[in-house]
Amino acid sequence: MSTTRRSFLKLVGGASAALATRLDSPPAFAQAGPVKIGVLAAKAGVTAPVGESGLRGTQFAVDRINTAGGIMGRKIELVVEEESNPKDTVERFRKLALQSKVDAVTGVASTGVGLAIGPVAEELKTIWLAWDGTTQKGVEESMPKPKYSFRSVDNEAEAVMASILTARHFKGKIKTVAGINNDYSYGRDNWAAFLAIMKKFGMGVTPVADLWPKLGETNFTSHVAALHQARPDLVFCSFWSGDAPILLKQAHAAGLTRSTKFVMTTAGGVHESLKKDFAPEGMILGYNSMYFEAPGASPLLREFTKWHHAKFKEWPNYESDHAYFTVMAYKAAVEEAGKGAGKWPTSDAVINALAGIEVESLSGRRGYRADHIMECSFFQGISTHKNRHDFVTIDPVEVMSTKQIQKPSGMGLYDWINSWKA
Amino acid sequence: MAQSLNIVLGGVFHAAVLFLVAAGLQLVFGVQKILNLACGSFYALGAYFGVSLVSWALGAGLPAPLFVLVLVAAGVLLAVLGPPIERLLRTIYDRDESLQLLLTFALVLMFEDVIRFFWGSAPHQLAGAVYLVYGQLTLGRLTIPVYNLIVIAAGGAIAAGMGWLLIRTRFGRIVRAAAENRRMAEALGVDMGWVYSRVFTLGVALGTVGGALVIPATAAVNEMGIDLIVEAFAVVVIGGLGSMRGAFAGALVVGILRAVAIATYPEVEMLAIYVIVIGVLILRPAGLFARAAT
Numbered sequence: 001m002s003t004t005r006r007s008f009l010k011l012v013g014g015a016s017a018a019l020a021t022r023l024d025s026p027p028a029f030a031q032a033g034p035v036k037i038g039v040l041a042a043k044a045g046v047t048a049p050v051g052e053s054g055l056r057g058t059q060f061a062v063d064r065i066n067t068a069g070g071i072m073g074r075k076i077e078l079v080v081e082e083e084s085n086p087k088d089t090v091e092r093f094r095k096l097a098l099q100s101k102v103d104a105v106t107g108v109a110s111t112g113v114g115l116a117i118g119p120v121a122e123e124l125k126t127i128w129l130a131w132d133g134t135t136q137k138g139v140e141e142s143m144p145k146p147k148y149s150f151r152s153v154d155n156e157a158e159a160v161m162a163s164i165l166t167a168r169h170f171k172g173k174i175k176t177v178a179g180i181n182n183d184y185s186y187g188r189d190n191w192a193a194f195l196a197i198m199k200k201f202g203m204g205v206t207p208v209a210d211l212w213p214k215l216g217e218t219n220f221t222s223h224v225a226a227l228h229q230a231r232p233d234l235v236f237c238s239f240w241s242g243d244a245p246i247l248l249k250q251a252h253a254a255g256l257t258r259s260t261k262f263v264m265t266t267a268g269g270v271h272e273s274l275k276k277d278f279a280p281e282g283m284i285l286g287y288n289s290m291y292f293e294a295p296g297a298s299p300l301l302r303e304f305t306k307w308h309h310a311k312f313k314e315w316p317n318y319e320s321d322h323a324y325f326t327v328m329a330y331k332a333a334v335e336e337a338g339k340g341a342g343k344w345p346t347s348d349a350v351i352n353a354l355a356g357i358e359v360e361s362l363s364g365r366r367g368y369r370a371d372h373i374m375e376c377s378f379f380q381g382i383s384t385h386k387n388r389h390d391f392v393t394i395d396p397v398e399v400m401s402t403k404q405i406q407k408p409s410g411m412g413l414y415d416w417i418n419s420w421k422a
Numbered sequence: 423m424a425q426s427l428n429i430v431l432g433g434v435f436h437a438a439v440l441f442l443v444a445a446g447l448q449l450v451f452g453v454q455k456i457l458n459l460a461c462g463s464f465y466a467l468g469a470y471f472g473v474s475l476v477s478w479a480l481g482a483g484l485p486a487p488l489f490v491l492v493l494v495a496a497g498v499l500l501a502v503l504g505p506p507i508e509r510l511l512r513t514i515y516d517r518d519e520s521l522q523l524l525l526t527f528a529l530v531l532m533f534e535d536v537i538r539f540f541w542g543s544a545p546h547q548l549a550g551a552v553y554l555v556y557g558q559l560t561l562g563r564l565t566i567p568v569y570n571l572i573v574i575a576a577g578g579a580i581a582a583g584m585g586w587l588l589i590r591t592r593f594g595r596i597v598r599a600a601a602e603n604r605r606m607a608e609a610l611g612v613d614m615g616w617v618y619s620r621v622f623t624l625g626v627a628l629g630t631v632g633g634a635l636v637i638p639a640t641a642a643v644n645e646m647g648i649d650l651i652v653e654a655f656a657v658v659v660i661g662g663l664g665s666m667r668g669a670f671a672g673a674l675v676v677g678i679l680r681a682v683a684i685a686t687y688p689e690v691e692m693l694a695i696y697v698i699v700i701g702v703l704i705l706r707p708a709g710l711f712a713r714a715a716t
Binding site: 042043044048049051052210211212216217218219221222223224225226228229231242245246249250252253254255256258273275277278 | 425428431432439534538542543544545547550551553554560563565566567569570636639643645646680681685689
C-alpha cells in the first residue's frame with residue numbers, strides 16, 4: 001500500500017488536531033502551535049521504495065510523539081515534499097524553509113541531492129537531518145564543518161563492512177572481481193573502497209570489469225552480458241533501490257548467479273523484492289542500519305515491524321530507521337536544549353544538543369557525532385532461502401557499529417584503511 | 423565467439439523493445455507530422471498494465487506458459503487510449519512544432535501521475551519464475567533466457583507485420599498516401615480523421631506492447647518511458663524521421679552499439695550512440711532511410 005501525500009498529511013495533521021491537549025503538557029507551548037517538520041522523500045522511479053519507507057518511519061515516529069503529547073507540548077505537523085533531482089529538490093527545500101517556515105527538515109536519500117542541499121541548509125539557517133545521501137566525495141567542498149546540516153553515515157560504511165565480510169568468507173576462493181555500481185559518487189566511492197580493502201587484506205584479486213549504469217536504469221541485459229564476458233569470481237554491487245532485484249533477476253536468468261558470488265551491500269533496502277525465484281543463497285547482503293528480523297530485536301523494533309506489516313502488508317527496511325531516528329533525535333535535542341529554560345529553545349541550542357546526542361531507534365542506540373555524522377549499527381549477512389518468506393533473508397546476521405566501519409572524524413577514508421592492522 | 427554472441431543478443435533484446443517504441447513514434451510522425459513524446463508513456467503504461475493483468479491472470483489459474491499472450495493482450499487492450507488522445511492532438515496538427523512538443527510532454531507528465539494514481543510510486547514486477555518459464559538456452563558457458571529470444575522474435579515479427587501492413591494492404595496504401603500528400607488524399611475521398619485515429623491507435627499499441635513485453639525481464643518504474651524516449655529519438659535521427667525501416671535499422675544500431683560499449687568501455691555507453699547520431703546528421707541529415715511512413 002502506498003501513502004499519498006494528502007492522506008499522509010491528513011492522517012498526521014488530523015491525528016494531531018483531534019488529540020486533546022494532555023494535562024501534563026506545558027500550556028504555553030501547546031498554544032504556540034504545532035512544530036513543523038519538512039520531509040523530502042522520493043516518490044517516483046527506482047528510488048520510490050526508499051522514499052516510501054522513510055515516510056513510514058517518519059509516520060511511526062510522529063504518531064508516537066503526538067500520542068505522547070508532542071515535543072514539549074507541541075504536536076508535530078509534517079510538510080511533505082518530493083525528492084527528485086538536485087535542482088528541483090533544492091527549490092522544495094527553500095519552499096519548506098521560507099514559505100512553510102518549518103522548524104527543521106528531514107529526508108533525502110540520494111547523494112547528488114544531499115550534496116546540493118547542504119550549502120542551502122547553511123544559507124537558510126535551517127536544520128536539516130539527512131536520512132541518507134551524504135557520501136564522502138564532495139562533502140568537504142559542499143559541507144565543510146556544517147552547522148545546520150546533520151549528515152548520514154559516511155556511505156562507504158556499508159562497502160567497508162561488506163568488504164570485511166568478503167575477506168572473511170571468500171579469502172582464497174576468489175581471484176577476479178567485477179563491480180556494477182551506479183554512475184555517481186556513491187557508486188564510485190563504494191567500488192573504490194571495496195578495491196582498497198581487498199588490497200589491504202591481501203586478497204590478491206584482479207578487477208576484470210567495472211560497469212556504471214546510471215541510477216534508474218532498468219535493463220541490465222547488456223551489463224549481464226558484459227559480466228559474463230569478464231568471468232569474475234565475485235560481483236560487487238552497491239545498488240540500493242529497485243534496480244537491485246532487476247539486476248539479480250537478469251543475472252540469474254543468464255546463469256550468472258550459479259557460477260559467480262555476489263556482494264550486494266545495500267540491497268536489503270528493497271528486501272521484499274529479492275524473491276527466492278532469482279535471488280541466490282550465499283551472497284553477502286546488506287540491510288544497512290536496521291534488519292527487521294534481527295536476533296534479539298528490541299521491543300521497539302518488534303512493535304514497529306508488527307505495525308508496519310499490519311498497515312502496509314510488507315516487512316520494513318532500513319530507511320524507516322534512518323527517518324525514525326532523525327525525528328526522535330530532533331525531539332530529544334529540543335527537549336534537552338529546552339530543559340529548564342521555560343521556553344522553546346533556539347536553533348543554535350537545538351544544534352548544540354544534536355551534536356553528540358544518542359537516542360533509542362529501531363535498530364538500537366543511534367546518535368550523531370560532534371561533527372554531525374550519524375552513528376549506528378549495520379546489519380549484513382549471508383543470504384538464505386531457509387525462512388518463512390518468499391524472499392531471501394540473512395543467516396548468520398553480522399552486526400558492526402559505525403565505530404568499526406566508519407572513518408574517524410577528520411581522517412581520510414584511505415588513510416584510515418591503510419592504518420588498519422590487517 | 424559465444425561471448426560476442428551473448429553481447430550482441432543483449433543489444434538486440436534492447437533493440438527489439440526500442441524498435442517498438444520508435445516505430446510508434448515514426449508512424450505517428452510520418453502520417454500526422456507530430457513528434458509524440460508521449461509514446462514513452464505508452465511504453466510505461468504497457469509495462470504496468472502488463473504486470474497487473476498477468477498477475478491477475480496467473481492468480482486466476484492461467485497456465486504460466488500462456489503469460490506472454492496475456493502481455494500482448496495487455497498491450498493491445500491499452501490501445502483503447504489511442505482515439506481519445508488523437509482527438510486531443512487534432513487541436514495542434516497545424517500548429518508550431520514547439521507547441522506540439524509542449525503538449526505531448528504535458529501528456530508525459532500527466533501519464534506519470536496517472537501511473538502514480540493507479541499503481542503507486544514503487545516499482546512493480548512479475549515473479550522471477552515467470553521470466554524463466556520457457557527455460558534457458560545453454561551454449562557452452564553461456565545461458566540465454568529463452569524469453570529474451572521470444573522478445574527478439576516478437577520484435578522482428580512485428581517489424582515484418584508492419585512492413586506487410588504498410589506495403590501490401592489497402593490500409594497501408596491509404597496511410598502512405600496520407601503521409602505523402604494529405605490534401606490530395608482528402609481530395610480523393612480519404613477520411614483523414616479515420617486514418618489519423620487508426621494510425622495513432624496503432625502507434626499507441628506498438629508502445630504499449632513493447633512495454634508489456636519487456637516487463638518479465640525488468641520492473642515497471644515511473645520514469646522508464648522518459649529514459650526510453652531519449653534513445654528512441656536517437657533511433658529516429660539515425661533511421662530517418664517517418665521511416666519504419668529506419669526505425670528498425672536505427673534500433674539495431676543503438677541497441678548493439680550500447681551493448682558493445684558496456685562490454686568494452688562502459689564510460690562511453692551514451693557517447694557512442696550520440697557520436698553516430700552526430701555523424702548521421704552531418705553525412706545524411708535526413709537519416710539513413712528517410713522516406714515517409716515506408
